[in-house]
Ligand SMILES: NC(=O)C1=CN([C@@H]2O[C@H](COP(=O)(O)OP(=O)(O)OC[C@H]3O[C@@H](n4cnc5c(N)ncnc54)[C@H](OP(=O)(O)O)[C@@H]3O)[C@@H](O)[C@H]2O)C=CC1
């Protein structure tokens with residue numbers, strides 16, 4: 001890491017120079033959240049913003065249709081939006097992508113080939129076996145695949161290669177957060193069902209969900225979402241191959257996952273009603289499950305990452321919690337809330353999980369992954 005010296009009269013202190021960051025898809029739902037999270041970040045300096053050719057050439061304030069409840073940070077207002085070409089991002093140490101998936105594939109590929117480090121929200125590369133699919137509070141160890149590539153290039157005297165790390169689907173992030181500590185403590189979960197109640201910000205802003213569709217209504221279909229949840233869970237809870245070149249997915253024999261996804265009239269925060277069964281008998285007690293979730297400390301917190309939640313999982317005891325409006329901002333949106341933990345007459349346990357879909361489910365996950373990459377000297 002580069003160091004810059006600062007003289008603060010009484011003593012010389014060494015402070016780390018900020019890493020230069022760029023955002024692709026900066027005008028969208030996820031992109032706007034990236035702007036909020038990076039505007040005053042202690043380790044990253046937000047310098048380059050990319051969006052579609054419709055927005056390129058405009059000041060960010062003129063290109064964006066700002067929809068966040070926090071004001072648009074002043075530092076971003078006058079940045080001129082560029083097209084999403086690597087030549088404009090060549091000075092970036094890290095590039096965050098909130099691109100529309102229709103365009104993310106080609107653009108992100110070009111960035112990686114140009115040697116850039118990309119952390120992407122888009123689905124395009126999530127299923128590549130040598131690309132980590134990360135929920136940073138759950139499986140940061142899967143980054144060993146990238147560190148292995150970087151070390152190999154270094155040992156062969158090659159220049160640092162570009163790489164991509166994918167962020168999971170937002171509903172999957174909330175689902176796997178409580179599963180990780182439970183599997184670590186009590187062994188495999190072999191059956192899992194989830195019914196989601198997903199916020200409208202998850203559908204993006206261009207064009208987004210029309211008011212006439214969602215007011216006074218629930219839409220019991222989100223294209224592709226159920227398949228993504230069922231598949232991504234098996235990769236995130238999977239393990240790294242011994243040679244650290246790829247992830248070994250859990251097999252359908254090891255875990256059965258069933259998801260039903262619904263869009264509801266909530267601005268931010270995905271709620272999920274989960275039921276699960278452990279493979280080992282006897283199953284743990286309800287109290288043991290609660291204690292296990294309370295005790296879980298994610299690795300990002302142990303690494304000292306700035307955005308890591310102090311309490312990764314908040315176990316709520318009130319019967320009517322978690323609720324999106326009241327609980328989505330726990331630990332600044334990086335913590336996950338779990339309530340109504342109780343025995344299930346069909347499987348072993350049921351519970352209600354709430355996670356902030358654009359923070360720990362999207363942009364915040366990206367920022368936390370970048371903090372882990374930095375802590376591990378990978379950027
Ligand atoms: N919203 C969420 O909770 C989550 C979203 N994701 C994923 O993150 C990505 C972004 O989602 P979201 O923010 O909701 O989407 P939005 O529709 O809100 O934003 C899409 C972004 O892509 C840009 N874009 C569109 N066309 C092009 C193009 N031809 N070239 C370059 N940029 C283009 C848009 O720029 P412009 O404004 O100029 O059109 C905009 O910045 C998607 O892949 C989505 O699946 C993942 C997890 C959660």
Ligand SMILES: N[C@@H](CC(=O)OP(=O)(O)O)C(=O)O
Pocket residue numbers: 121122123168169170171198199201202203222225228357
């Ligand atoms: N489909 C999610 C958001 C999203 O875009 O997910 P993905 O990145 O997996 O396509 C939602 O509707 O809430």
